[in-house]
Amino acid sequence: MVIYEEKQRRIAEGLDCGAKLSQWKDWRWQLAHSIRDIPTFERLTGISFDSETRLQLEKTVAKFPISITPYYLSLIETADYRNDPIYKQAFPDPGELTVQQWEMSDPLAEETDSPVPGITHRYPDRVLFHISNLCAMYCRHCTRKRKVGDIDCIPGRDELTKGIDYIRSHPEVRDVLLSGGDPFLLSDEYLDWILGEIRGIPHVEVVRIGTRTPVVMPFRITGGLTEVIRKYHPVWVNTHFNHPRELTPSAMEALRKLADAGIPLGNQTVLLAGVNDCPRIIKKLVHKLVQNRVRPYYLYQCDLSEGLSHFRTPVGKGIEIMESLIGHTSGFAVPTYVIDAPGGGGKIPVLPNYLLSWSVHKVVLRNFEGVITTYTEPKHYQNTFCDNNCQDCHLQLKLENADEFKAVGIESLLSDSDETNTLIPQNIPRIERRER
Ligand SMILES: *Cc1c(COP(=O)(O)O)cnc(C)c1O
Numbered sequence: 001m002v003i004y005e006e007k008q009r010r011i012a013e014g015l016d017c018g019a020k021l022s023q024w025k026d027w028r029w030q031l032a033h034s035i036r037d038i039p040t041f042e043r044l045t046g047i048s049f050d051s052e053t054r055l056q057l058e059k060t061v062a063k064f065p066i067s068i069t070p071y072y073l074s075l076i077e078t079a080d081y082r083n084d085p086i087y088k089q090a091f092p093d094p095g096e097l098t099v100q101q102w103e104m105s106d107p108l109a110e111e112t113d114s115p116v117p118g119i120t121h122r123y124p125d126r127v128l129f130h131i132s133n134l135c136a137m138y139c140r141h142c143t144r145k146r147k148v149g150d151i152d153c154i155p156g157r158d159e160l161t162k163g164i165d166y167i168r169s170h171p172e173v174r175d176v177l178l179s180g181g182d183p184f185l186l187s188d189e190y191l192d193w194i195l196g197e198i199r200g201i202p203h204v205e206v207v208r209i210g211t212r213t214p215v216v217m218p219f220r221i222t223g224g225l226t227e228v229i230r231k232y233h234p235v236w237v238n239t240h241f242n243h244p245r246e247l248t249p250s251a252m253e254a255l256r257k258l259a260d261a262g263i264p265l266g267n268q269t270v271l272l273a274g275v276n277d278c279p280r281i282i283k284k285l286v287h288k289l290v291q292n293r294v295r296p297y298y299l300y301q302c303d304l305s306e307g308l309s310h311f312r313t314p315v316g317k318g319i320e321i322m323e324s325l326i327g328h329t330s331g332f333a334v335p336t337y338v339i340d341a342p343g344g345g346g347k348i349p350v351l352p353n354y355l356l357s358w359s360v361h362k363v364v365l366r367n368f369e370g371v372i373t374t375y376t377e378p379k380h381y382q383n384t385f386c387d388n389n390c391q392d393c394h395l396q397l398k399l400e401n402a403d404e405f406k407a408v409g410i411e412s413l414l415s416d417s418d419e420t421n422t423l424i425p426q427n428i429p430r431i432e433r434r435e436r
Contacts (some may be wrong), residue, residue, distance in 0.1 A: 008074045014044045027220040035068045056094035065149040067138045072216045085243040085275040095310035105146040107304040109344030118163040132180035136217035143303040174205040184213040195232040212240040218254035226261035238266040244284040259293040266297035272311045279324035286333040296335035323352045327368025386416045
């Protein structure tokens with residue numbers, strides 16, 4: 001049940017004088033009535049900016065446009081809007097115009113690691129597939145801010161077919177992550193086609209969809225949409241809640257529909273200064289998520305995208321938050337805190353230190369309460385030497401289940417069968433001298 005509050009009614013009528021409750025809950029109505037300029041925002045919220053601020057805001061919007069669904073706008077508590085987490089995620093801040101020297105337009109090198117348009121292939125067994133240029137709302141902290149304000153267009157079948165063909169011709173890809181933009185801005189029919197094409201590729205084991213619609217436009221999660229998705233299981237959905245206030249009755253209803261369709265749900269939160277950089281806020285958020293059958297998946301350190309400096313926290317804030325979660329609450333409510341490495345290195349998990357010291361047969365650990373303890377290691381552990389030949393191994397992995405294996409990176413340093421004993425950066429003078 002959507003609570004059709006007075007505030008929502010006022011916003012709806014301010015946009016469309018004949019608006020009815022049924023229209024408020026119609027995602028296409030929400031999209032068509034998104035707030036895309038500052039005067040409309042002022043008129044609907046009763047917030048007004050002085051002329052100097054408005055000038056700065058107009059400049060910001062000229063570079064990074066604004067788009068807020070009436071639903072998300074209705075969540076702003078206008079009395080203290082300057083500190084409001086909804087306002088801060090939705091409404092421009094002139095700070096976005098400040099570009100620091102270490103910021104980048106594409107910090108994750110998504111374009112560089114793109115073999116065909118739409119695909120980013122960074123990890124060995126999975127790809128990111130951008131299937132939509134549309135978003136229900138333009139999040140101010142978007143990591144793909146470079147693309148915000150590009151002409152809204154949906155890639156056609158010919159365009160997407162190139163990505164699908166890439167996946168089809170790469171048998172190592174067992175996980176396809178649909179992203180964008182927001183895949184749920186596509187029509188049910190188009191998603192049906194895309195999911196059908198991908199599901200038709202035998203080596204694709206799972207499909208994942210990343211969407212913020214449950215947060216900013218929960219009415220997108222219709223029975224029709226879940227009927228399409230459930231035809232293509234296993235499909236996992238990751239959403240993007242950043243603050244407990246976003247878990248409204250409408251959002252919870254959307255999550256219920258997704259979970260009832262058998263879709264495992266995860267959540268990716270971005271750590272944002274002034275929005276959720278507080279252990280108690282994050283703890284409340286993860287508790288509300290698991291109550292709604294959503295597993296907190298990642299907590300992201302804010303990327304080095306241009307214009308996000310006012311949103312960034314030190315890494316220490318993230319560690320402090322992790323310290324307040326691990327052990328203090330259910331293990332499945334604890335996300336992995338990651339820094340997405342600039343230059344395309346991928347996600348790097350960051351944790352407080354739990355391993356304090358080590359001897360030949362004991363490790364010294366500390367727990368969340370500060371208890372310092374030991375774990376005595378086995379005296380007679382028989383390591384199984386691994387030459388990658390599962391056939392002759394006493395551990396019973398059937399050969400047909402043993403994946404092709406080539407150790408990569410640090411894994412290769414630890415491997416019994418790999419000759420690599422050192423990883424050397426390409427650009428150190430000592431190595432350059434050898435090559436001369
Ligand atoms: C985040 C990401 C993935 C998925 O990573 P997981 O850790 O498996 O969730 C895949 N490709 C790219 C380019 C990514 O940025």
